[in-house]
Amino acid sequence: MAGASMLPLTTEISPPNVTVDLSIFALVEQALHVLLMKRTTDPFADRWALPGGYIHTNEDPDVDAAARRVLKDKTAVETPYLEQVQSFGDRARDPRGWTVSIAYMALISAADAGLQCGSNAAEVCWWPIEDDCVAPPLAFDHSVILATSIRRLRNKVEYSSLPVHLLPERFTLPDLQAIYERILGRRMDKSAFRKRIAEADFVEAVPGEKRAASNRPAQIYRLKPGSATIFFDRTL
Amino acid sequence: MAGASMLPLTTEISPPNVTVDLSIFALVEQALHVLLMKRTTDPFADRWALPGGYIHTNEDPDVDAAARRVLKDKTAVETPYLEQVQSFGDRARDPRGWTVSIAYMALISAADAGLQCGSNAAEVCWWPIEDDCVAPPLAFDHSVILATSIRRLRNKVEYSSLPVHLLPERFTLPDLQAIYERILGRRMDKSAFRKRIAEADFVEAVPGEKRAASNRPAQIYRLKPGSATIFFDRTL
DNA sequence: CACCCTTAGTTTAAAATAAAAACTAACTTA
């Protein structure tokens, strides 16, 4: 130990740098989007990248807190659905040397986000997700990270209540079904869907209808207070 | 950036140290066990801990390689089932300061491991898993890491082919069923189990029977070459 | 204000699957 610390402190011997990078998902006009920022500095200046940053060991008590800090800085959203996805670390992903990125994914309601495309000094934008990626080439290995997050999201949507977090606080069951269908890319049977949701028991009707289109109004629901993410015992 | 690097290099400002820690699972006498090592140095000297180590930025091309290196060093197993579980990082888990542990889980066939309880200079031992933990108190936050890995394992066993990796290369279907039953803690129906396995199509019969107990011999199977982990679309 | 159109939400009937149990097969030992 003592011997090791006397070696010259090159990047090859010092610990890797650790960042937190977020795939922040939201629905923009019914379609799944991810928040990207345009980098202003090298490496990868002018490339789009996932929002992220170094862990501040003097400020962040733990990794989750670092992720929440990044999310709040970029979107002003404080209580999202936030889940650690996976860590990516190698010596090639950043030209400056060995780095580790702890990837998170966040699900927010676009309405809650305090930004619009191009509203910020640094360019911040919602980009639509097509298949398992996004149109522009990304900095670092962010397209790999993003693809992993998208797969994780799609996979979980199959058998969990996760998509509620993409909707505003109040929503209808047809709204919810539409989200599942958009993310999974297939139609689902109405009565089967409603049966699953009823069994899973994570939403409750709020007694006051809405969605007064020129047809039968739909019942409004909200997430049951204090209900964690529910996993169905079968694929939807 | 330039300004920051001129600050005194305290542990509060430098990047966190990054380790890789492994929950290595195997079956010992039909029961699920995990490999633990007794620490010889502070902090937590004489406590049992998950095998692990720092990332060697000069030697390991990426995090997976670091995990494989640790595994090979401790068990001599080279091609296990290895999966990243989650990263744990905060300022309290190691008294020396902010650290990140990237947790992996490995599934091996105990027969393959080049060690026995107490065979090594440093004490290395298979400990039985009871509920979601292990008898002795562990170093650092390793009991949290282990509990997370066990939950992940149990969860995946419900709907995947993962447990084959705990068996030796050749096994029978009753063997396989017994493993599922042991890990999940419940009996399963024989014909339903066989139907699932047949549909999942990740094992193949090798034409040569065995298990010549004093009753009908059971067909020997092996993992189909090049078959990835299969996920059932329903819970077993 | 009747009637049509559209979407919400429920019910019913047919098809597919799972669960349980019974049954057959193969081998050893007595």
Added chain:
DNA sequence: TAAGTTAGTTTTTATTTTAAACTAAGGGTG
């Protein structure tokens, strides 16, 4: 050769899914 034991299959019954039809509740329109 009969009994015991575990392997592996088949049959039967119950449950669940799937698909479709049906009822409900608006607003718009003539």
